[in-house]
Amino acid sequence: MKRLMLPHLALLTAACAVAQPSVEAPPPSRAPVPDAALRREAYHRRVDEVLHWRASGAGRPDPATMDMAAIAIKLTLREDLDLCSARVIEMMKDPGTGPFWMFPTVCVAYVGRDLLTPGARAAIRNAWRTTRQLRGDTENHWAMYYTSLYLMAELYPNEPAETWYSGKSSEENLAEARDYLVHWIDLTTSRGQGEYNPTHYIGEYAIPMLFLATWAKDPTMKQRGHMMLDWLFAELAANTLDGVLRGPASRTDEGSVIERWNSLASYFSWLLFGNTPPIGGYGGWGLYFAPLAKNYELPEVIYRIATDRGGDFVQRDRARTRRFWRYSDELSPAVYKTNYLRRDYAVGSTQGIMNDAIQGHAWDVTWAEADPRGKHATMFSLHPMSSERAMQSQFVTYPEPMIKGVTFEGKPSYDSPDKVVGVSYYERVFQDLDTVIALYDLAPGVRFPHINGFFSKDLVNVTEDKSGWIFARGGNAYLAYRPLAPYHWMKYLHRNGGWAKAAEDLGGRLLVSPHLKNGTIVQAASVGEFKDFAAFQAAIRALPLEFKLEPVPIVKMRTLRGKEIAFTYGQAPKVDGKTIDYAKWKLFEGPYLNAEVGGHKLTITHGRLERTLDFNTLTITDRVRAN
Amino acid sequence: MRLRSLSLGLLAGAVSLAAAPAPDFIIIANINRNYVIGSKIVTLNGLYQRDAAGAWRHFGSNDTSLSAVAFDPRDHNVIYTAALNGLWRSLDGGQSWRMCNDWSLTEARDVAVDPNAPDTVYLAVTDGVAVSTDRAQTLVRRENGLPGRGKYTQAIEIDRTRAGRVLAGCETGIYLTEDAAQHWRRVFAATDTVNDLQQSPHDPRVWLAATQSAGALISRDGGVTWAAFPGVPAEHALYNITFDPANPQRLAIGSWAHGVLTSEDSGATWVARNAGLPGAHRVWRVGADAAGRLYASVFGETLYVSDDFGRTWQPDALAGSLVNQFLLLPKAAN
Numbered sequence: 001m002k003r004l005m006l007p008h009l010a011l012l013t014a015a016c017a018v019a020q021p022s023v024e025a026p027p028p029s030r031a032p033v034p035d036a037a038l039r040r041e042a043y044h045r046r047v048d049e050v051l052h053w054r055a056s057g058a059g060r061p062d063p064a065t066m067d068m069a070a071i072a073i074k075l076t077l078r079e080d081l082d083l084c085s086a087r088v089i090e091m092m093k094d095p096g097t098g099p100f101w102m103f104p105t106v107c108v109a110y111v112g113r114d115l116l117t118p119g120a121r122a123a124i125r126n127a128w129r130t131t132r133q134l135r136g137d138t139e140n141h142w143a144m145y146y147t148s149l150y151l152m153a154e155l156y157p158n159e160p161a162e163t164w165y166s167g168k169s170s171e172e173n174l175a176e177a178r179d180y181l182v183h184w185i186d187l188t189t190s191r192g193q194g195e196y197n198p199t200h201y202i203g204e205y206a207i208p209m210l211f212l213a214t215w216a217k218d219p220t221m222k223q224r225g226h227m228m229l230d231w232l233f234a235e236l237a238a239n240t241l242d243g244v245l246r247g248p249a250s251r252t253d254e255g256s257v258i259e260r261w262n263s264l265a266s267y268f269s270w271l272l273f274g275n276t277p278p279i280g281g282y283g284g285w286g287l288y289f290a291p292l293a294k295n296y297e298l299p300e301v302i303y304r305i306a307t308d309r310g311g312d313f314v315q316r317d318r319a320r321t322r323r324f325w326r327y328s329d330e331l332s333p334a335v336y337k338t339n340y341l342r343r344d345y346a347v348g349s350t351q352g353i354m355n356d357a358i359q360g361h362a363w364d365v366t367w368a369e370a371d372p373r374g375k376h377a378t379m380f381s382l383h384p385m386s387s388e389r390a391m392q393s394q395f396v397t398y399p400e401p402m403i404k405g406v407t408f409e410g411k412p413s414y415d416s417p418d419k420v421v422g423v424s425y426y427e428r429v430f431q432d433l434d435t436v437i438a439l440y441d442l443a444p445g446v447r448f449p450h451i452n453g454f455f456s457k458d459l460v461n462v463t464e465d466k467s468g469w470i471f472a473r474g475g476n477a478y479l480a481y482r483p484l485a486p487y488h489w490m491k492y493l494h495r496n497g498g499w500a501k502a503a504e505d506l507g508g509r510l511l512v513s514p515h516l517k518n519g520t521i522v523q524a525a526s527v528g529e530f531k532d533f534a535a536f537q538a539a540i541r542a543l544p545l546e547f548k549l550e551p552v553p554i555v556k557m558r559t560l561r562g563k564e565i566a567f568t569y570g571q572a573p574k575v576d577g578k579t580i581d582y583a584k585w586k587l588f589e590g591p592y593l594n595a596e597v598g599g600h601k602l603t604i605t606h607g608r609l610e611r612t613l614d615f616n617t618l619t620i621t622d623r624v625r626a627n
Numbered sequence: 628m629r630l631r632s633l634s635l636g637l638l639a640g641a642v643s644l645a646a647a648p649a650p651d652f653i654i655i656a657n658i659n660r661n662y663v664i665g666s667k668i669v670t671l672n673g674l675y676q677r678d679a680a681g682a683w684r685h686f687g688s689n690d691t692s693l694s695a696v697a698f699d700p701r702d703h704n705v706i707y708t709a710a711l712n713g714l715w716r717s718l719d720g721g722q723s724w725r726m727c728n729d730w731s732l733t734e735a736r737d738v739a740v741d742p743n744a745p746d747t748v749y750l751a752v753t754d755g756v757a758v759s760t761d762r763a764q765t766l767v768r769r770e771n772g773l774p775g776r777g778k779y780t781q782a783i784e785i786d787r788t789r790a791g792r793v794l795a796g797c798e799t800g801i802y803l804t805e806d807a808a809q810h811w812r813r814v815f816a817a818t819d820t821v822n823d824l825q826q827s828p829h830d831p832r833v834w835l836a837a838t839q840s841a842g843a844l845i846s847r848d849g850g851v852t853w854a855a856f857p858g859v860p861a862e863h864a865l866y867n868i869t870f871d872p873a874n875p876q877r878l879a880i881g882s883w884a885h886g887v888l889t890s891e892d893s894g895a896t897w898v899a900r901n902a903g904l905p906g907a908h909r910v911w912r913v914g915a916d917a918a919g920r921l922y923a924s925v926f927g928e929t930l931y932v933s934d935d936f937g938r939t940w941q942p943d944a945l946a947g948s949l950v951n952q953f954l955l956l957p958k959a960a961n
Contacts, residue, residue: 094667095667096666096667097664097666097667097668097691098664098666099664100664100666101666132688132689132690132724134664134690134691134692134711134712135711135712135733136664136711137664137711137733137734141664142730146730161725162723166725166726167715167716167723167724167725167726168725168726176729176730179729179730180729180730183730325734325753325754325779326777326779326798326820327798328776329776330776331754331776392820396694396734396736396753398822398839398864398866398883399839399863399864399883400863400864400883400884400909401883401909401911401926404926
């Protein structure tokens with residue numbers, strides 16, 4: 001099922017009378033704020049900016065400009081209470097049908113429980129009786145659905161089955177919702193997230209968890225909500241560079257893949273870390289975080305991870321794929337993520353697994369920009385797989401209609417040979433620090449038998465070298481891209497978010513390599529590491545590199561960092577003669593985040609600061625470690 | 628899925644529908660174009676019944692996600708629907724509903740009530756089979772004999788001749804239980820999903836199956852052994868298969884790639900019958916009413932009807948619908 005889009009952000013923006021200062025201002029300072037009180041004050045200012053922007057003008061003169069976010073915010077600000085009640089009554093005459101309707105409604109129900117008129121409260125309650133709510137089919141749907149159901153059941157306890165759309169009593173709803181949420185948290189804290197590093201869906205987890213942390217009566221559920229917020233934001237912090245989410249993503253879209261800043265994750269970075277501009281309209285769904293945002297206090301240790309890096313670091317994590325109903329030996333195989341973050345750029349990848357049939361993003365090299373807005377600071381390649389079987393593996397569908405449905409009724413880019421979002425059965429990836437090797441062994445007859453490499457409009461000095469390498473510079477990063485098979489260039493045409501019907505020329509190019517046996521090698525380095533661009537090129541050319549594509553792609557090479565890598569499609573990679581054993585990977589392993597598989601415990605560290613989230617005991621432990 | 632004939636009281640041997648009161652003709656029609664999770668449903672979806680005047684009358688909940696329906700043969704006010712949320716049950720003819728499962732079951736594909744043990748309900752889900760013996764008040768998984776993986780279950784069909792004898796159409800083949808799902812055994816191996824299973828309304832020993840990559844199958848021994856119809860192409864998925872309840876010689880198949888395929892000689896020969904259907908066949912389901920009128924649901928189009936078993940087609944109602952099931956429902960016992 002596709003993501004429900006908010007009323008178009010442009011329309012939302014137009015409906016609001018005042019400016020969005022942080023959206024329009026120059027990028028904020030990235031310098032960490034050491035003083036906790038000042039940090040907190042700045043956080044409150046950002047929250048207030050969101051609240052006042054959305055409240056301004058909403059409902060006047062046209063009440064229809066008040067959506068549930070505006071109502072929740074006006075209630076929070078104690079503005080136009082009569083208007084809020086009237087609008088709630090109007091909107092509850094025609095309820096929606098699923099988690100994207102449920103959680104905004106819960107937000108209003110709770111924020112307004114002492115402010116809305118009895119009629120408005122009754123209208124909400126009645127909608128939860130009359131209108132069947134669809135649970136959805138994704139992990140984020142269920143996080144929203146069950147959090148909403150849980151909180152409504154707590155708000156209206158002891159009510160009989162016939163007063164709920166589910167036909168279950170308050171107690172039955174509460175028990176089912178609690179059971180799922182505990183299960184999901186257990187699964188996530190032992191085997192990782194199913195929707196890891198999401199560019200947009202972070203909101204669909206953070207908002208429900210904030211609701212739980214704020215409103216759950218059961219102290220254990222309140223604590224779980226709080227701890228999961230820390231968990232989510234610690235992951236966000238460790239995977240951002242200057243507030244922009246980097247590396248692989250479980251689910252994303254074209255807009256966020258080529259312009260990494262352009263995602264809801266950036267709204268959360270802005271709000272929590274203050275180190276990047278928010279996206280327009282504060283991300284739409286982000287508006288539902290704002291009314292309660294002051295109930296959450298970001299731990300300093302997480303803030304420091306996001307804003308105060310001591311140096312380069314590698315974070316290796318585990319996650320899970322979306323559920324495979326068919327055509328897989330496992331329901332949700334393990335995903336192995338690597339993110340290498342440096343001051344000037346980041347390199348991130350998974351092992352090339354088919355994690356999500358439509359929206360996955362396996363790897364990229366992204367670089368820092370002084371102002372990330374509008375910048376396509378990324379380089380990657382992919383096989384633009386469009387597969388009925390992949391669709392069937394994760395959706396309840398027949399072979400033929402899903403692609404047609406996704407293409408013609410939702411996401412036109414899915415079945416495009418020129419797309420830049422998606423993962424493939426036929427891609428295997430290995431990363432060591434800032435070297436990525438992506439190998440492809442496309443099955444004969446596969447739809448779209450080629451590889452797309454993305455070359456941004458923001459690259460400079462793109463040089464096709466006789467050696468076979470393509471050199472370029474992005475920001476303060478030097479990049480070397482090595483296609484392993486012949487290629488040609490074509491213009492990249494962008495469908496915004498993948499949903500836009502019309503394709504737009506934004507200035508990028510695609511390197512198209514129409515060969516079944518294929519591969520890409522990318523290496524990156526900071527500009528400051530070399531005397532000049534020519535020196536970087538010379539260093540790359542001097543590195544031993546052997547590859548062959550038949551019978552399967554194989555690369556043997558020495559990286560810029562002096563590692564000897566041997567990588568054969570379908571086999572475990574070797575580094576300096578040692579085979580990589582993914583089975584030994586921890587849930588989190590790096591300088592900032594550490595957790596054991598199955599441990600239900602995350603240790604977050606920065607310098608001497610340490611916070612431990614122990615879901616076994618539902619405790620948070622902070623300490624300042626000895627030097 | 629599924630033209631399913633329930634026939635309480637005529638549980639063994641051949642059944643003559645002609646001798647029984649005219650059954651109700653019920654469909655599941657989803658008219659949910661442009662619907663996404665969370666948005667308002669602006670169309671009327673779910674259960675429809677054909678009334679005496681030939682019009683489709685909606686009843687029950689407006690749910691865009693229904694995939695199958697079953698009724699308690701003793702009391703048609705007891706309705707079970709398989710849906711995205713799992714299993715919904717109504718005890719009052721569709722006025723109110725209960726979601727019978729918890730989070731551990733989802734995206735139900737099919738549901739069936741055992742006519743010889745009508746408190747027993749079978750639910751096909753994305754990862755197996757669940758069974759209730761108390762009219763869906765409680766559900767438990769019964770998957771002993773199903774594979775650990777490969778048990779995506781699209782179709783579940785009960786042998787009306789014997790309580791607890793059930794066939795399941797799964798990703799890896801057709802599975803049979805003869806003890807109410809306490810034990811399953813595979814009776815046909817497939818590499819892709821078995822999309823539909825049907826028991827003949829004329830001879831309960833005869834079963835049909837429509838598959839994704841193994842063509843159409845027939846069993847003449849109650850589903851124990853299966854053989855492919857040689858005249859049916861297997862290179863594209865077949866979505867469902869149906870008997871004509873008025874004529875034991877006539878069979879029909881619905882398929883996106885082939886449109887409607889029919890046989891009028893018990894499956895010996897097959898003919899594509901798409902004249903009058905939209906150019907791109909995209910047939911989602913076929914079904915037949917008690918009089919032998921053939922229906923075809925065409926993806927993105929409307930419901931079509933044929934009075935000459937597919938030789939000519941005329942548009943019916945329900946524009947934009949996908950019909951997930953055609954159900955002939957014999958009158959309730961009381």
